[in-house]
Amino acid sequence: MDLKKWIRDIPDFPVRGIIFRDITPLLKDPEAFREAINMMKEKVSDIKIDLLVAPEARGFIFAAALAYDMKKGFVPIRKPGKLPYKTVSIEYDLEYGKAELHMHEDAIRQGDKVLIVDDVLATGGTVSAIAKLVEEQGGVVAGILALAELSYLNPRTRIGNYRVETLIVY
């Protein structure tokens, strides 16, 4: 199944000069969405994983379906002011602007093997920040898994030595 045909290019979103890869047609198609989740799961089937983490909001979609199917826990990574309990946080640069991500301070136990999940790897800034946050809390980054990557933005360079798995390369 060529999953790319369910991804729609939107020029100049969210800002001029950016081509946004719109995954909503894929989500809406039951077979394409299911196939994407199954293929993502397959990509990390050899890795020992304790829990999945993902940034809001699109990352939640893939991580929740994967966590359910893989029988793992899910930890949401959120923007400031969204998580109700005590949090730890990290600030970082992204493709357009700056961002800060929070995680509950009790979300990860020492030595937890953590799979970081997102929809699309652009510059890799978000998942790199999450990897740092996970490690600061004593977790071990087992891998980074995304539906797609924008290779022309060189996310793997920024991400560095972590194992990265994606289904679709632009």
Place this chain on the structure above:
Amino acid sequence: MDLKKWIRDIPDFPVRGIIFRDITPLLKDPEAFREAINMMKEKVSDIKIDLLVAPEARGFIFAAALAYDMKKGFVPIRKPGKLPYKTVSIEYDLEYGKAELHMHEDAIRQGDKVLIVDDVLATGGTVSAIAKLVEEQGGVVAGILALAELSYLNPRTRIGNYRVETLIVY
């Protein structure tokens, strides 16, 4: 399984006087999360459904896992400026403040049977607004499904005649 024991009460969040029901302990526990999804699915097993819709961000978690498992499509409902393609929108009042929700204009086809999913029904304002948006686009609201409801805020009164299913009542 008593799912309530995985939900944590956070007083005065996001504003003074509100008790926030924090579902992140449930999400983090593989058995509790899986059981919650399975029980939610069971609640609507007699309903004919074409697709699931959910508001960002916590609604995505439950709707994505359910859509995957039920082999249905998923449509995200988002805050202004988040969806890249042409959208339709609705404004409404919520427990604390005002909100506006958007959906892609091609997300729903005439006659689609739509299950609205969220984590917690508070006043019912969000799901009521989504129901209106779905119907304005020619969809049929097949039901409203959530993990929990805050009965002291009377969500069912505001929601009216739609079928509402939840697992946990506060």
